[in-house]
Amino acid sequence: MKRISKLTLAGALTLAAVPAYAAGTANGVYTEAQAAEGAAVFAERCAMCHGKQAEGTWEVPALKGKFMGNWGRESLAALSDYLARAMPQFAPGTLEPKDNGRLVAYLLKINGHPAGAKPLPEDHAALAAIRIDPLAATAVK
């Protein structure tokens, strides 16, 4: 029990140091329709490097599995900004803002985060308030 309280304390300190998240991806922050649109964008703009199943290669990062190791506990705004800024690598900055959001939805879906009733917000502040949650152990397939 002592250990748990220490962890709680550490968690509280961390929370104090970074902006508090209003929501997490475990709560269903995108819609199935957005993810389906994202799949089409992915097939056209991303799959040639990251693989049809987003499986990656030895050189190119997989966008599932290891992806969570890279992006877990970050905000959706950080992920969205990165896509907008740096992807696709051969033509960075060319994703339409709307497609960018669809891709975020698709990436959440293929990494096991549930869809919900509301679409992903488009404004930056709202995305910054959503954390990419670790999956619950029972959700790992």
Added chain:
Amino acid sequence: MSRQNWYPQANLARREMLRGGAALGAVGALSACSAGKVASAGPAPRRPYLTPMRVTPDQLIDMKCCIRPVRAAGPNLGTQMIGDTLVVHNYGHGGSGWSLSWGSAEVAVGKALSVLPSEIAVVGCGIIGLTTAVVAQRAGLKVTIYTRDVIQRTRSFRAHGSFTPDSRVALSAPAGAGFGDLWEQMTRLSWKGFRSMLGLPGDPVVFQDAYALSDAPPVKKHHDADPAIKGAWEPGGLPLQESEWAHFMDRIKDLVPDPVMLPTAENPFPVAYTRRSSEMHFNFPSYAHHLLTEFYQHGGLMVMRDFNDPSQYGQLKEKVVINATGYAARDLWRDKTVFPVRGQTGWLVPQHDAPYSLRYKNASLMAKNDGIVVMNNPIDLGEMFGVGDSMELADPAPILEVMKIVEPIMAGMKGIA
């Protein structure tokens, strides 16, 4: 592995040149001559210089036997909860464990990463467990291996150890249409993993020439179903015939070099037909050394222990556990979909001046750092050989039998034309 005898003519020319001016003059004279005469005849046919392997019975220094852990549906990469512990499975790779090790580890570690653990456990320290542990460390995780044996005493060390990624990896029907894509993903990733180990000290991974010898023109093997055999694999059972096995090598044709038939003038063996291909293999002692060294350098911890029941996974302090127990999973996890396919190897004294592989009739020989590995694989039985057989004691008789078949081949080898 020394290759200094590989091109003896080139070595000879180099020695001549080193002798100085007089020899250089002679080379010059030869060049002038070849411009007019020799060049028009094309390059003279040349047999590759190969040292015959010593295959007499006294050379047999070791016998090993192991069971391939085959699952009809392919390796188990699924997940399950034991109490509050997430178990990610990574076992049941048939005859493809070494070959799929990097790719399969990537899949399992990816699943483990999705709950963002800082540390994980790996159960088992065969080639799958140890590779998985290293891949997890490379992804930033702290890893403890729990195992009853270190890799040198596992079944992985009793394998053949060559790149055969679709060897008894699954049966087509139960594996389903989707497995091919996963297989290809794991195979391509593994290929890159092996490429990254080529040329390391001790040659953990090696490419070498392999010769397939035959008295009649070689024919491509087909796996047509025998209509006389009724039925097929059923859950908990065994395949009934060879056509049930899945084959995927066509998917990686772009990676694997094509075989070529040797013209008679270049055939060093006393048979009518010799086909040369490139094979890639793994030298167990140095491969294990490299992986273990990396594991410990990353701060890995190895705990020696056995498990009798899956519930014990839930008692580990790590709440994410990758289960890489190979054939042992059949008993430990009561997974009766794992069935045994026995294989055994004989090991001849290492012969570093004969770095090649050879197949003739039922005999298969492959020179490795720790010995020439000999197998007796009955061609008629193909991948059905050993199915359902869990006798893990070695029997030297079939190995000695094929050594006898190969003996006259070695005695009749021709030198340079």
